[in-house]
Amino acid sequence: EAQVTQNPRYLITVTGKKLTVTCSQNMNHEYMSWYRQDPGLGLRQIYYSMNVEVTDKGDVPEGYKVSRKEKRNFPLILESPSPNQTSLYFCASSFSPSGTQYFGPGTRLTVL
Amino acid sequence: GIQVEQSPPDLILQEGANSTLRCNFSDSVNNLQWFHQNPWGQLINLFYIPSGTKQNGRLSATTVATERYSLLYISSSQTTDSGVYFCAAEYSGNTPLVFGKGTRLSVIA
Numbered sequence: 001e002a003q004v005t006q007n008p009r010y011l012i013t014v015t016g017k018k019l020t021v022t023c024s025q026n027m028n029h030e031y032m033s034w035y036r037q038d039p040g041l042g043l044r045q046i047y048y049s050m051n052v053e054v055t056d057k058g059d060v061p062e063g064y065k066v067s068r069k070e071k072r073n074f075p076l077i078l079e080s081p082s083p084n085q086t087s088l089y090f091c092a093s094s095f096s097p098s099g100t101q102y103f104g105p106g107t108r109l110t111v112l
Numbered sequence: 113g114i115q116v117e118q119s120p121p122d123l124i125l126q127e128g129a130n131s132t133l134r135c136n137f138s139d140s141v142n143n144l145q146w147f148h149q150n151p152w153g154q155l156i157n158l159f160y161i162p163s164g165t166k167q168n169g170r171l172s173a174t175t176v177a178t179e180r181y182s183l184l185y186i187s188s189s190q191t192t193d194s195g196v197y198f199c200a201a202e203y204s205g206n207t208p209l210v211f212g213k214g215t216r217l218s219v220i221a
């Protein structure tokens with residue numbers, strides 16, 4: 001089954017404790033991206049990747065890192081999480097930036 | 113900056129009613145997509161529609177690129193149509209999608 005998976009689905013952590021949210025897709029998509037969704041603000045892009053070893057900042061990259069060592073995986077790293085990063089995070093993939101976007105199930109992160 | 117605006121922000125419908133959701137964008141687009149986020153948070157792509165009209169069951173979408181808007185039609189609405197509908201636009205090649213803030217639809221039985 002074609003899908004985008006994210007783990008964990010729910011995470012409660014404390015300020016400053018490094019965490020990684022994994023994202024994996026099995027559709028051989030070249031383009032992957034991370035979004036955060038906050039009430040009243042819709043979805044905002046954090047980082048995106050056009051292909052392996054090619055990543056770039058989206059609209060709200062501060063406080064986040066990503067890597068793309070393999071085509072299928074695109075982890076989101078929070079080196080020192082803060083409460084303002086409490087949000088719902090989505091990973092998405094597609095064949096190209098303009099292609100149909102497939103979203104993962106979301107990760108609800110709470111930073112205390 | 114580039115703007116994507118959706119209206120109405122909230123909509124309550126009786127089951128069986130029809131509705132039209134609107135998405136305005138501030139510049140010419142390469143790509144316009146509609147998504148549905150169900151009450152459990154899952155985001156599903158509904159339409160990829162940079163121009164023209166497409167239909168999928170009770171849903172259809174029309175984008176008039178020259179006038180910078182897109183419409184999503186929902187006919188004979190069902191409670192399972194509830195959720196938030198987002199449109200997203202790509203303005204030039206290889207740039208991130210810009211999302212609107214969504215229309216929250218509640219269909220009541």
